[in-house]
Amino acid sequence: MPTPDAELMLEFQRTGNEDAFAEIVIRYQRPLLNFFYRLVWDEQHAEDLAQEVFCRIFVHAGSYQAKAKFSTYLFRIARNLWIDYHRAQGKMPQTASLSMPTGIDGGGRLLDNIAAPEHRAADGGQPDPAVSVQKALEQLPEEQRLVFIMAKSQGMKYADIAETLGIPVGTVRSRMHAAVRKLQALLQIPAG
Amino acid sequence: MDTHQRFQEDLVTYLMGELSPADRAALDNHLKSCAQCRKQLELHRKTLSAAGNLPEMETPENFAQDVMHAARAAKAQAEQHHRQHKLAGDSQRSELAGNAHFFTRTLTYQIARTVAYAAVFIIALLFITNQPTRYPANDKRDTSGSEPSAEMQPMYTPDDTVAAATADAGQTEEKDSIIRPDTPYDADNHASLTSLTYDLPSITVEDMEYPPLWIPPPTVGDIYVRRVQSPVPEYASRFNRSLKRQALRNAGMDIYSENAVLRGLWWLARHQDANGKWDADGYNKHCTGGKPCTHDITQPTLPDEAVTGAALLAMLADGNTPATGRFRFNVARGINWLICRQQADGYIGDTQPESRENIIAHSIAAAALAETYGMTGEARYKIPAQKAINYLLALDLPLTTENNTLRTAEVPAAAARMFALNAAETARLDIPQGAPSEPAEIFAAIAKSPATAYTYPLATGATSAQITPGMLALIAPAPSENEALIHGATGQLRSEPPDWSHNGQAYWLCGSMVLKHAETTARVQWNSRLQDVLVENQAKSGHAIGSWQPRDAESRAGGTVFATALTLLALETPYR
Numbered sequence: 001m002p003t004p005d006a007e008l009m010l011e012f013q014r015t016g017n018e019d020a021f022a023e024i025v026i027r028y029q030r031p032l033l034n035f036f037y038r039l040v041w042d043e044q045h046a047e048d049l050a051q052e053v054f055c056r057i058f059v060h061a062g063s064y065q066a067k068a069k070f071s072t073y074l075f076r077i078a079r080n081l082w083i084d085y086h087r088a089q090g091k092m093p094q095t096a097s098l099s100m101p102t103g104i105d106g107g108g109r110l111l112d113n114i115a116a117p118e119h120r121a122a123d124g125g126q127p128d129p130a131v132s133v134q135k136a137l138e139q140l141p142e143e144q145r146l147v148f149i150m151a152k153s154q155g156m157k158y159a160d161i162a163e164t165l166g167i168p169v170g171t172v173r174s175r176m177h178a179a180v181r182k183l184q185a186l187l188q189i190p191a192g
Numbered sequence: 193m194d195t196h197q198r199f200q201e202d203l204v205t206y207l208m209g210e211l212s213p214a215d216r217a218a219l220d221n222h223l224k225s226c227a228q229c230r231k232q233l234e235l236h237r238k239t240l241s242a243a244g245n246l247p248e249m250e251t252p253e254n255f256a257q258d259v260m261h262a263a264r265a266a267k268a269q270a271e272q273h274h275r276q277h278k279l280a281g282d283s284q285r286s287e288l289a290g291n292a293h294f295f296t297r298t299l300t301y302q303i304a305r306t307v308a309y310a311a312v313f314i315i316a317l318l319f320i321t322n323q324p325t326r327y328p329a330n331d332k333r334d335t336s337g338s339e340p341s342a343e344m345q346p347m348y349t350p351d352d353t354v355a356a357a358t359a360d361a362g363q364t365e366e367k368d369s370i371i372r373p374d375t376p377y378d379a380d381n382h383a384s385l386t387s388l389t390y391d392l393p394s395i396t397v398e399d400m401e402y403p404p405l406w407i408p409p410p411t412v413g414d415i416y417v418r419r420v421q422s423p424v425p426e427y428a429s430r431f432n433r434s435l436k437r438q439a440l441r442n443a444g445m446d447i448y449s450e451n452a453v454l455r456g457l458w459w460l461a462r463h464q465d466a467n468g469k470w471d472a473d474g475y476n477k478h479c480t481g482g483k484p485c486t487h488d489i490t491q492p493t494l495p496d497e498a499v500t501g502a503a504l505l506a507m508l509a510d511g512n513t514p515a516t517g518r519f520r521f522n523v524a525r526g527i528n529w530l531i532c533r534q535q536a537d538g539y540i541g542d543t544q545p546e547s548r549e550n551i552i553a554h555s556i557a558a559a560a561l562a563e564t565y566g567m568t569g570e571a572r573y574k575i576p577a578q579k580a581i582n583y584l585l586a587l588d589l590p591l592t593t594e595n596n597t598l599r600t601a602e603v604p605a606a607a608a609r610m611f612a613l614n615a616a617e618t619a620r621l622d623i624p625q626g627a628p629s630e631p632a633e634i635f636a637a638i639a640k641s642p643a644t645a646y647t648y649p650l651a652t653g654a655t656s657a658q659i660t661p662g663m664l665a666l667i668a669p670a671p672s673e674n675e676a677l678i679h680g681a682t683g684q685l686r687s688e689p690p691d692w693s694h695n696g697q698a699y700w701l702c703g704s705m706v707l708k709h710a711e712t713t714a715r716v717q718w719n720s721r722l723q724d725v726l727v728e729n730q731a732k733s734g735h736a737i738g739s740w741q742p743r744d745a746e747s748r749a750g751g752t753v754f755a756t757a758l759t760l761l762a763l764e765t766p767y768r
Contacts, residue, residue, distance in 0.1 A: 018264075021260070025256045029251050044511075055262055059263070059267045059270050133245070148243075157210070176208065187242055189242060
């Protein structure tokens with residue numbers, strides 16, 4: 001049976017055994033990378049953010065207390081980092097809004113003209129469904145997007161999400177419900 | 193809330209398997225009798241299924257090792273910072289304690305304290321009441337005290353354009369640095385061209401038609417961004433973290449260099465103008481919040497095209513392109529600005545290059561365009577890059593009439609041209625054989641130039657500033673054919689290693705470029721010393737965090753932005 005995460009972390013905290021920490025990194029690299037990837041849709045950014053989370057845990061290992069599940073502790077740091085990053089991005093000067101007209105060939109929105117080539121349909125018809133879902137997710141309010149990604153993509157339990165985000169379980173339920181309703185409208189899911 | 197509505201709100205939780213057994217049974221019962229809830233449940237199921245299949249990224253090879261490496265470095269840095277902080281705090285406290293012990297015994301202390309409080313109050317009051325009206329962003333006021341001369345004024349700024357546009361429209365609203373979408377386009381005026389960041393019509397240059405100048409970069413979350421693979425293999429290590437780290441290790445550098453580069457690039461990003469350029473003498477206008485960056489002691493003489501080109505080269509070297517990388521917004525805007533500055537004949541700048549500074553600026557800007565094309569392989573960058581290179585190729589070498597050699601004062605400009613042509617060759621732009629300024633010709637001309645001011649081949653006793661352009665010439669054409677020359681340069685460089693007091697940015701950059709082709713020991717010695725010097729002397733406080741002050745005449749010519757860009761290029765040389 002593998003050693004529990006919290007024990008590995010406590011061992012690293014007590015003895016400084018880096019192998020224990022490396023084991024944690026190996027266990028959580030994939031979920032953490034994909035957590036960020038589904039928020040930023042950029043592999044390099046996701047790598048940088050995930051690395052930063054592990055660095056923060058490594059540097060501040062002394063303050064770790066095994067009160068909650070380790071995954072909750074890790075994703076709480078990830079969520080805080082994401083909020084910082086998101087705010088920093090928001091402060092960057094925006095050059096153009098994607099909903100503005102392109103002015104190229106006399107029409108269309110920028111958003112419609114810059115889909116990545118690998119996701120464009122060969123016949124120029126329907127866009128790739130994955131891109132549509134990404135675009136729809138981007139339009140969710142931040143708190144709903146986080147809950148949806150944690151619950152659906154990361155497979156986290158509502159109770160863990162509540163603890164990670166520091167909100168009641170009821171709020172997680174209502175945010176998830178609202179997120180699904182909004183996605184339904186954005187993705188134009190046909191009834192019946 | 194009625195029962196039906198409550199059940200409706202539980203449907204998503206039900207599908208996620210998060211309802212308690214009792215609630216689940218109750219909902220199951222309700223579903224049997226409620227067609228509306230059954231329909232809604234099906235809709236939710238479809239939505240969750242559609243939205244749940246998101247693409248996954250693969251875990252990069254060696255990611256865990258990279259994380260451990262970075263974590264150790266971060267911890268070492270945190271500990272060092274903590275020690276320094278503690279040391280500074282201790283010494284300050286002990287000094288204050290000693291002073292207080294003596295001072296509190298005297299009556300003077302009581303009087304001095306009262307006077308000091310009063311003085312602080314009065315100064316604060318004066319400060320508040322005399323706060324100057326906040327200058328608009330386009331104010332050309334030189335805060336160092338002297339008015340900039342007319343020829344140093346940039347021809348235009350985006351704010352001027354906005355001002356003109358709003359004045360024409362009879363509006364009086366306050367100017368700001370944001371580019372307005374309704375700024376009119378005026379084909380005769382480059383100012384409006386630069387200020388527009390989208391919606392630009394094609395412009396015809398001779399017989400070549402430009403594609404639309406601005407295609408906005410993707411923003412985070414707007415579209416799916418993949419890391420690009422450059423079509424040119426020479427740029428592979430810029431995009432691949434593992435290759436980059438391998439190159440750094442081979443060069444004798446490590447994570448400290450990477451961190452210093454990142455801080456430097458952030459500093460550049462913070463000091464870029466809204467229209468994409470870096471302002472050689474006006475970058476301080478971005479210093480809002482915190483202690484502002486220091487002013488350059490001497491007024492930069494290089495045009496903004498040189499500074500912008502160098503800053504872009506530093507960002508490109510770190511794997512950023514207009515569409516990818518952390519600084520893609522900055523690269524996209526900077527390249528856009530350079531393209532907008534290009535004249536019909538390919539020259540990048542306001543006027544034709546009568547001066548050496550202008551040729552150097554054009555060469556650096558051309559190199560940035562060439563690298564952008566090489567890294568992206570996109571045709572829209574090829575046309576401006578090729579035109580800029582064609583302009584350089586068509587220039588005659590300024591040879592003396594007596595013995596047909598290059599004038600010594602022209603060597604730096606010639607070396608910069610060769611640097612650009614070398615970048616163009618790597619980027620697979622066309623360089624026809626037999627052009628007046630093809631690299632081999634320039635190389636030969638520099639080799640024949642009298643070794644009075646700029647020494648070539650490298651002479652014993654020459655200063656770092658003197659040998660710098662000679663070194664640049666040395667590496668440009670074909671390093672493999674110059675082994676003997678590189679060996680000679682290596683000896684010279686080993687005798688004068690990087691030093692903050694005795695040499696400067698141009699020397700470090702050229703030295704690093706030469707030693708990239710030299711034997712391992714010399715390269716590792718040089719680079720590890722360079723890393724130590726640069727990490728130690730990178731600005732660590734105030735708004736200047738991440739920058740480097742100019743240390744030699746070449747970098748002083750472009751000011752702090754130029755010096756920081758050159759320093760970054762020196763640190764990035766192992767993987768450039």
